[in-house]
Amino acid sequence: MLSTTPRTTLGRSKNRGLTSREDLYAVLDAGLVCHLGVVVDGFPMVVPTGYGRIGDTLYVHGSTGATSLRNADEVCVTVTHLDGVVLARSAFNHSLNYRCAMVYGRVRRVSGEEHLAGLRAITEQLAPGQWDASRAPTGKELAATTVLALSLAEASVKVRQGPPIDDEEDYELPIWAGVLPLHQVWGAPEPDPAMTGDLPVPAHIASRATPVR
Template sequence: MSILSPDPSLEPSLEPPLEPSPGAPSGEPSPAPLSATPRTALGRSKDRARTDRAELYAVLDAGLVCHLGVVAGGVPMVVPTGYGRIGDTLYLHGSTGATSLRADGEVCVTVTHVDGVVLARSAFHHSVNYRSAMIYGRPRLVTDPEERLAGLRALTEQLAPGQWDAVRPPTRKELAATAVLALSLAEASVKVRQGPPVDDEEDYALPVWAGVLPLRVAWGEPEPDPAMTADLPVPAHIATRNLASR
């Protein structure tokens, strides 16, 4: 599955690419704290809730893939896909014919990072350390040309910062085959679990190893495409990110 190409079978266009407009929206983040709604209020483990909107941005900005939940034709479906954020707006994209992007109604988007496996003294209290965000809302189809390019740029930069300026921008034909959705971050929740296991008091005396197995995700060595026609060095924005993750 490609999360950048809306239609891998789309033939290359000979049209000149469209240049991003300097008038694209800047999307200033909102200073307002996260406020619980009936859908985002935590029913359990309320101590894990976060209300600082900056923590929402941090969870989203650290991710690569979100899960988009929709109801299409009366059937629920959850689709893994790329995303990008500008200020208080989340951008999603895909083929104009994608069922998930043509569904009309409320959606739910989630992003989760697993930071470790929590091993307790009892099977019941095993857990994971994580950071997660959940966003509810009704997305809007982006039709403004400047905002469409800004949204696609945000999607590309989410995967590889600096990549948008290093590659050919989309052509009119490619843009016509691509749907871009904007989802407000107004209704969102953040939940975080960190730290050691929490066992029942009587279980702390059990001769069972307990603790956390940290999980770390790191970039590997860049692998050049065998189809490249020239011996090109790894671009600085990619090499730098690779070294920073070590």
Template sequence: MLVNVSRTPLSPTPRTLVNRHRERGQTDRAALDDVLDSALICHLGVLYDGQPVVLPTGYGRDGDTLYIHGSSGAKSLRPGPVCVTVTIVDGIVYARSVFHHSMNYRSAVVLGTTRLVDDPDEKMHALAVVTEHLAPGSWDHARLPTRKELAATNVLALDLTEASVKIRNAPPSDDDEDVEANTAWAGVLPLTMEWGVPESASTLPVPEHVLKR
């Protein structure tokens, strides 16, 4: 059974304090959980041979821990200081001036130092968390990893205690003179994501856990 209950409050540090548009900053820890649980891809920022590298990757959250996995041969996937970001775009904001065009979004930034998950039980649990986040129902449906596959996979764990969340969910912020002139349309074009029809690579019927996504 996967546990996804948060215990640590969202308390921004000097490194994660929202300075620009502070009104968009969130203080409720549930806001961080919502962003992480709603998105599918995070961007992992690391230093690799002195060069900043940002890698898109899948992940999963279990309580106060974020799990990231990848090839054990990837030199960029090593324990150390990281910056993990997640962004969900909810709409494009069309303003009466180009300057005030914007986006409605939910975003999270997590800072910390990852650790390598080498305990066999935690590693299997972490892989289950990632799998169930990306493809719910698959851990109990598909074949589980072999020892060889586990050896070829690294799992990093990141504590979620140092994080910030920003959310914009508002109409355009136009200047009064542009509103009065009323020469350009303004509003929000919502953006939503929906799953398509499953494309089978099997003669078996599509299982219920795929159809209900």
């Protein structure tokens, strides 16, 4: 079960909250970009970045010189999937279909084997199979990259799916209502013009691509 701390307890729309840790994993594992919220000089900063998960630990990375990572201590990380726009009969009852996870906690700056494992997890989150297909990072590249680890101990999941919910008296209005679904799909791979030779698209990349029609 997910934690029930003051920060993860829903104040509104409690019926949209999910409490299974498997629900948390599903939202995180389906994403590509998270938003890392930190406080810099007393002001909030929210930075989009790639991430990866190993068990109950989330990893994010960036340049050692990045202001957001240098100031990261207590953070909030969010991952959101927009699945559709919900169009109601009244403007007030318009909504979104979505899946969202929020994780709170104090980050750790990792090193050694965990540093490398975190980078691998982030790479594999974006493109499964790519870590082994790529050149391994050099010592200089590793030294220039900060990896932060965040425990998933304190997290919440909120989901909204389904048709609009209107006021009872509005259902008789002659106004179209429903859901405008949103789907994210991969396109066909576009080779780098500077690539040496006419290399075929690797199987781990081709398997995710949308066929050209």
